[in-house]
Amino acid sequence: xxxxxxxxxxxxxxxxxxxxxxxxxxxxxxxxxxxxxxxxxxxxxxxxxxxxxxxxxxxxxxxxxxxxxxxxxxxxxxxxxxxxxxxxxxxxxxxxxxxxxxxxxxxxxxxxxxxxxxxxxxxxxxxxxxxxxxxxxxxxxxxxxxxxxxxxxxxxxxxxxxxxxxxxxxxxxxxxxxxxxxxxxxxxxxxxxxxxxxxxxxxxxxxxxxxxxxxxxxxxxxxxxxxxxxxxxxxxxxxxxxxxxxxxxxxxxxxxxxxxxxxxxxxxxxxxxxxxxxxxxxxxxxxxxxxxxxxxxxxxxxxxxxxxxxxxxxxxxxxxxxxxxxxxxxxxxxxxxxxxxxxxxxx
Numbered sequence: 001x002x003x004x005x006x007x008x009x010x011x012x013x014x015x016x017x018x019x020x021x022x023x024x025x026x027x028x029x030x031x032x033x034x035x036x037x038x039x040x041x042x043x044x045x046x047x048x049x050x051x052x053x054x055x056x057x058x059x060x061x062x063x064x065x066x067x068x069x070x071x072x073x074x075x076x077x078x079x080x081x082x083x084x085x086x087x088x089x090x091x092x093x094x095x096x097x098x099x100x101x102x103x104x105x106x107x108x109x110x111x112x113x114x115x116x117x118x119x120x121x122x123x124x125x126x127x128x129x130x131x132x133x134x135x136x137x138x139x140x141x142x143x144x145x146x147x148x149x150x151x152x153x154x155x156x157x158x159x160x161x162x163x164x165x166x167x168x169x170x171x172x173x174x175x176x177x178x179x180x181x182x183x184x185x186x187x188x189x190x191x192x193x194x195x196x197x198x199x200x201x202x203x204x205x206x207x208x209x210x211x212x213x214x215x216x217x218x219x220x221x222x223x224x225x226x227x228x229x230x231x232x233x234x235x236x237x238x239x240x241x242x243x244x245x246x247x248x249x250x251x252x253x254x255x256x257x258x259x260x261x262x263x264x265x266x267x268x269x270x271x272x273x274x275x276x277x278x279x280x281x282x283x284x285x286x287x288x289x290x291x292x293x294x295x296x297x298x299x300x301x302x303x304x305x306x307x308x309x310x311x312x313x314x315x316x317x318x319x320x321x322x323x324x325x326x327x328x329x330x331x332x333x334x335x336x337x338x339x340x341x342x343x344x345x346x347x
Contacts, residue, residue, distance in 0.1 A: 029065040073107040110150040117146040135245045180247030181206030191258040196230045208242035233261040266291030266327045268336035276343040293327035
């Protein structure tokens with residue numbers, strides 16, 4: 001540190017490998033790997049008044065700190081990607097500011113506003129988070145924008161929209177304000193037998209950050225795209241509520257999921273029309289079986305057969321004919337036989 005008033009140069013801290021410093025009032029923050037031998041860095045603060053160094057983080061993953069008042073912000077890759085964290089010296093509380101799986105880096109802070117660079121949209125944009133309102137907003141230019149700083153309502157950053165690095169300035173009022181999300185979803189399958197396992201997929205727009213599903217059977221989920229199994233037959237209304245910093249939205253689809261009873265062994269039954277008449281007699285056979293059969297085999301009593309569900313058959317000779325129907329499904333089979341059911345007389 002160099003003091004302009006006293007023209008005095010001071011080394012802070014005295015241990016090795018300290019870098020990326022920032023200062024506010026009598027507080028200096030920096031990252032250091034001391035005493036870590038693996039070059040992992042933590043965030044430290046040095047109080048000029050108390051002449052005391054305090055270690056802020058212990059995860060060996062923090063760097064690029066900035067400070068305003070009693071708030072320290074930094075980038076941290078403890079979760080496998082870089083997020084922005086904040087530590088409140090007064091409350092002695094750490095808060096994770098970003099949770100998006102993108103790289104959020106190089107934060108700066110002024111008052112209750114935190115800015116950083118973020119590549120969640122493919123290129124680096126400048127994001128800002130307001131601690132008072134909980135709102136997050138960002139710049140929208142398609143060029144790479146990085147290394148932001150903030151003072152009052154002015155944000156400056158490096159921008160390569162012209163093919164080379166330039167310095168741009170923007171105002172908080174000109175930064176794109178977030179909009180509430182619009183809920184949308186799909187499911188597969190939407191019908192089937194008990195037990196029915198359904199994959200729900202979030203299709204919402206507007207970058208929601210939280211989800212709440214209601215499956216219509218008293219169960220809920222806060223996952224983005226959950227799987228749910230229905231154990232009872234019925235029709236189920238599905239709703240999804242999504243939220244982000246700007247608001248929330250809900251979509252409901254009535255009777256979207258239809259769950260049928262589990263299959264049971266079928267019971268064969270049928271009717272005919274007409275049951276009697278003169279040669280040639282055309283008869284319509286109608287399946288009346290229960291238990292959701294999947295195959296049918298009719299025997300018309302004259303040596304002819306059919307595997308249609310509701311066949312028509314013509315008798316060409318007089319006589320009495322015994323009709324039988326065998327039905328099957330995954331649970332078994334059943335046969336019904338009606339002796340002399342069809343009576344065919346001569347012309």
